[in-house]
Amino acid sequence: MKTLNKAALALCVQAALFSNYTNAQDSASAEPKNALEQITVTAQKRTQSIQEVPISIATLHGDRFDAIFSGGDDILALATRVPGLYAESSNGRVAPRFYMRGLGNTDFDLAASQPVSIVMDDVVMENVVLKSFPLFDVERVEVIRGPQGTLFGRNTTAGIVKFDTVKPSEDLEGYAKVGLGNYGTRNIEGAVGAGLTDGLSARISVLSQNRDDYIDNAYTDQNDIMGGFEEQAYRVQVLWEPSDEFKALLNVHGRDLDGTASMFRANILTTGSNKLNDNYVVDKVWYNGDIDGNGADNNPQAYKSNGISLKLEYEMDGMTLTSITANEKADGRSLGDIDGGVALFAPEDIDHDGDVETTYPGFIPFDAVTEDQLHDLKQFTQEIRLASANNQDVTWQVGAFYYDSSFSVVSVDGFFGASEVFHENTTWAVFGQSSYQIDENLNITTGVRYTHDEKSLHVGDQNVNGFALVIGAASVQDYEDINVSDGRWSYEVSANYKLDRNSSLFARYANGFRAQTIQGRDVAFEGAPSVADAETINSFEVGMKSDLLDKTLRLNTAVFYYQIDDIQLSAIGGDGNNTSLINADKGVGYGFEVDAEWAATDNLTLTAGFSLNKTELQDSNLAVAPCGSGQCTPLDQLNDKGQALVDGNPFPNAPETTLSVTARYAIPVGNDGEFYVYTDWAVQGKTNVFLYESAEYRSSGNFEGGLRIGYENFERDYSVALFGRNITNEHNLKGGIDFNNNTGIVNEPRIWGIEGEIRF
Known part of the structure; x- marks a missing residue:
């Protein structure tokens, strides 16, 4: 009730602001010089003003987007930069795990299913590796909260992060950007686009990122051997517009990553405390893990991907195909x-001091090293839809969607050897949505979708071939193929009511589902695959969107409540670090978000975003294995098997609060330039890392800040800036591994640098 009261108070405050300034807005004959620009989104697969869409949406673009990635960060940098959005990974720069309104999936397997969908240039990126495609030459990021099962598919029970890149045009335009920083950080990106012939235009975008290795392996006496990366990516887009009625957009893209996987740091948490101890050294680890017996491998990571898409649009009789x-x-x-x-x-x-060394740092009962390989991932998608024009009292769209993917995952363990599992997934869906303009103020939107989903898993013939087999500690297992299928309806209804030309209220009910999931990772350790049934969500939200103070203040708020039946969870841990899929009876989440942007003066712009996400597992019989090492301190009641009872616990990796603020102050220099200072800060509230609660694996108050000081010349279209990321050099616990010691994963160190950009 306290949470709901806070949410109601937030709406009341906004309503009061609205009432105080309505008269001033209505009487204004012209917008002030510092009025905020209108933001358009495509959250409903139509171009609409963000203020008119009856969904809780936040966007990132311009300075807010560029600053986040100036230090060479990957897609994980979006975490906590938008209210309600969080992201983390134990797989380095690939396989990010996204959470929205507290709902996500902690599964680290390359076949993991995620309830937050990533859509890049109208194409869903379902596999966790595809979700990590580098971000460059991006026009807009839309964070669409809540289930989006009507228009976007079956695995969007939490929401969507939608990326739209800059498209070709007939005008010659582009940019080149170079950033250099400490640790050998280099970030180079650029794009050029122009008309080639009448009706034909193209745009080429490239990215090159680098960071030198800066972490020593103190055990092998190798200096600067880990922590770095090299990543190249490209995108070529060709737009053909032979007439006003037809256009075709071809998009070809690819990436090549060679670097270091996540840095796992043993015993950086002391039993009974979640504070980093002296075993944590930013630029030093002690590794001896190797797969082939030739010495420490030093956590290598390498991935390549490529893709192609073709978007065709045909205008006919007031409709678009x-x-x-x-x-x-x-x-x-x-x-x-x-x-x-x-x-x-x-x-x-013997260690370098001449003493017998059993484990370091701290107690480690046994060595553990694993390698995961993704082989031959293929994803094919086809969407076709027919939509009416936007300028009608009744608008509609209908369509169909097809998805097919296949790949194998090879897991190599230093003791058990290698195993391979093959995954296949086929989905088809039909959908429709319609909006009704009841009168000049009220709009009603309804949508429905039927989705049928099939998945299968096949275990390769040789699933154990390592040392464990030689000494008789393991045997080759015989697994039957697993095939599951399910079909579900998803639906929604929403209403948007305009209070006046600058403010509106909205309400939305949405139902969605995440298809059944198969997990085969435990095969690598002689465990059986596991299956989770489909989960369904019912979500309710109400909110207000408004442009106040002569459109210099944009204030959007939403209050939400959702319930998930048969919520899918990943039980990770125990003494074998097993990864099993389970279903809980239900999960509940509620809270609110506030997004604000204020052009306080001609020179000062402020933004702020805050979210409160209260989540709770509700299953009185749900028990999971706590830490297998015995070195952590479970806070939950344990059953007679030593398992933690997690009924009432928050969802894992679900920050209870997030806060992000930015400020930009500009000082004009002459008639064609300005000097500016820009800063951004993000704070992450109380977060529980695992399903069970412990004294060690939780965080509260993690924060990072950024700074840019620069000069921009408008006449000659260039800028130069000094930048800093994580400027206070915070060391934040981001994840952990609990099965044989208190291993932790920590954020990236402070990055300082200089960046220059020229546009044409």
Whole structure:
């Protein structure tokens, strides 16, 4: 009730602001010089003003987007930069895990299903590796909160992060940007586009990112051997517009990543505390983990992907027929010294001080090193839809969608050897949505979708071939193929009521589902695959959107409540670090979000976003294995099997609050330039890392800040700036591994640099 009261108070405050300034807005004959620009979105697969869409949406563009990625960060940098959005990974720069309004999935397998969908240039990126495609030459990011199962598919029970890149035009335009920073950080990107012939235009965009290795392996005496990366990516788009009625957009893109996987750091948490201890050293680890017996492998990571899409649009008799065909491919590998340290027991293993060293740092009962390989990922999607024109009292769209993917995951363990599992997934859907303009103020939108989903898993013939098999500690297992299928309806209804030309109220009910999931990772450790049934969500939200103070203040708020039946969870841990899919009876989430942007003066612009997300698992019989090492401190009641009872716990990796603020102050220089200072800060509230609660694996108050000081020349279209990311050099716990010691994952260190950009 306290949470709902806060939400109601937020809406009341906005309503009061609205009432105080309505007269001034209505009487204004012209917008002030510093009025905020109108933001358009395509959250409903139509171009609309963000203030007219009856969904809670936030956007990132311009300074807010560019600053986040100036230090060479990947897509994970979006975490907490938008209210209600969080992201983390234990797979380095690939396989990000997104959470929205507290709902996500902690599964680290390359076949994991995620309830937050990533859509890039109208193409869903379903596999976790595809979700990590680098961001460059991006026009707009839309964070669409809540289930979006009507228009976007079956695995969007939490929401969508939608990226739209800059498209070709007939005008010659482009940019070149170079950023250099400490640790050998280099960020180079650029684009050029122009008309080639009448009706034919193209745009080429490229990205090159680098960071030198800066982390020493103190065990092998190798300096600057880990922590770096090299990543190249490209995008070529060709737009053909032979007439006003027809256009075709071809998009060809690819990436090549070679770097370091996540850095696992052994025993950086002391039993009973969630504070980093002296075992944590920013630029040093102790690794001996290797797969082939030739010495420490130092956590390498390499991935390649490429894709092509073709979007066709045909205007006919007040309707638009759209077809989007896409194909994506990816391959790669990541290796990790999972125990995060050294476990040695032979007397000849002597450290550099001449003493017998058994484990370091801290107690590590056994070595653990694994490698995951993604082979021959193929994703094909086809969408076709027919939509009416926007300028009608009744607008509609109907369509069909087809999805097909296949790939294999090879897991290589230093003790059990290699295993391979093959995944296939086929989905088809039909959908429709309609909006009714009841009168000049009230609009009603309804939507429905039927989706049928099929998945299968096949285990390769050789699933154990390592040392465990040789010594008789393991045997080759015989697994039957797994096939599951399900078909569900998703639906929604929403209303938008205009209070006046600058403010509106909205309400929305949405139902969605996440298809059943198969997990085969435990095959690598002689465990059986697991299956989770489909989950369904019912979500309610109400909110207000308004442009106040002569359109210099934009204030959007939403209050939400959702319930998920048969919520899918990943039970990760125990003494074998098993990864099993389970269903809980239900999960509940509620809270609110506030997005604000204020052009306070001609020179000062402020933004702020805040979210409160209260989540709770509701299943009185749900029990999971706590840490297998015995070195953590479970706070939950344990059953007679030593399992933690997690009924009432928050969802894992669900920050209870997020806060982000930015400020930009500009000082004019002459008639054609300005000097500016820009800063951005993000704060992450109380977060529980695992399903069970412990004294160690939780965080509260994590924050990072950024700074840019620069000069921009408008006449000659260039800018130069000094930048800093994580400027206070915070060391924040981002994740953990609990099965044989208190291993942690920490954020990136402080990056300083200089960046220059020229536009034409």
